Amino acid sequence: VPVGILISGRGSNMQALVAGAGDAYRVVLVASDNPDAAGLAWAAEQGIPTLAHAGKRAEREAAFDAALRDAGVEVIALAGYMRILSPGFIARWRDRIVNIHPSLLPKYKGLDTHARALAAGDVEAGCSVHLVTEELDAGTVLGQARVPVLAGDTPETLAERVLAAEHSLYPAVLAEFVRR
Ligand code: GRF
Numbered sequence: 001v002p003v004g005i006l007i008s009g010r011g012s013n014m015q016a017l018v019a020g021a022g023d024a025y026r027v028v029l030v031a032s033d034n035p036d037a038a039g040l041a042w043a044a045e046q047g048i049p050t051l052a053h054a055g056k057r058a059e060r061e062a063a064f065d066a067a068l069r070d071a072g073v074e075v076i077a078l079a080g081y082m083r084i085l086s087p088g089f090i091a092r093w094r095d096r097i098v099n100i101h102p103s104l105l106p107k108y109k110g111l112d113t114h115a116r117a118l119a120a121g122d123v124e125a126g127c128s129v130h131l132v133t134e135e136l137d138a139g140t141v142l143g144q145a146r147v148p149v150l151a152g153d154t155p156e157t158l159a160e161r162v163l164a165a166e167h168s169l170y171p172a173v174l175a176e177f178v179r180r
Contacts, residue, residue: 001178004029004073006064006081011039012163013079013100013170018046020171025178029071031064033083061089075178078132079170087134097132098177100170102162104144105130109137114155114162125149125158127166129173143173 003025005014011030018027030043035052044050051067053060060083068076078099090097103113105128117125126146131139145165149158 001025001074002028002072003075003077003174003178004031004068004071005043005077005079006030007032007037007039007079008034008082009037009039009080011037011042011079013166014039014077015042016167017077017079017171017174018043018048020175022175024175025075029067029073031067033060033081039080057083057086061086065089065092075174077170077174084136085132090132090134095131098129098142098174099132099137099139100166101128101130101137102159102166104128104146105137105141112155114158117149118153118155118158123149125162127162127169129170129177142177143169145169 005017005027007014007030014030021027027048029049029051030040031051032040033054035054040050040052049071053063074096076093076097078097103117104126108116124146126144128144129142131142133139147161147165
């Protein structure tokens, strides 16, 4: 199944998705709202077609939509894409957009998930792959991975532990999802 990935920055989850590609899915396009995203340069070096569009949301989404369709994309994976997609875009790709979120949803939708988990005294944290709907971080959860919170954790050390779990969870869940 041809997959398109949207990123905004580092792109470590995108790299994990590319590494996990195989019989189930392949990555045919990486697009970013941020032309300077480190992940975009990495994808281009791998020979993956890339697209950057720094304009207004409507124009950016129209450009993404056209490029994704031209590339034959069937499923979109958000990987650190830091923009809210418009309801119109989500409707056009209904049930075909997935995202990875660094918390055990439904806990801690939105930003600063690790600081919030630590402030709450949680003994475990983790990440979730979910379907993207109009409501932020609220679509059906497709898979989760858990990690312990350790004594002395800071948001940074916890983020690092969760990120490692993200990198194994996301390709596995995407492969399962595209086979559905
Ligand atoms: C990840 O923690 C992801 O869960 C969140 O943003 C971060 C992106 O990191 N949505 P990267 O760009 O994949 O390295």
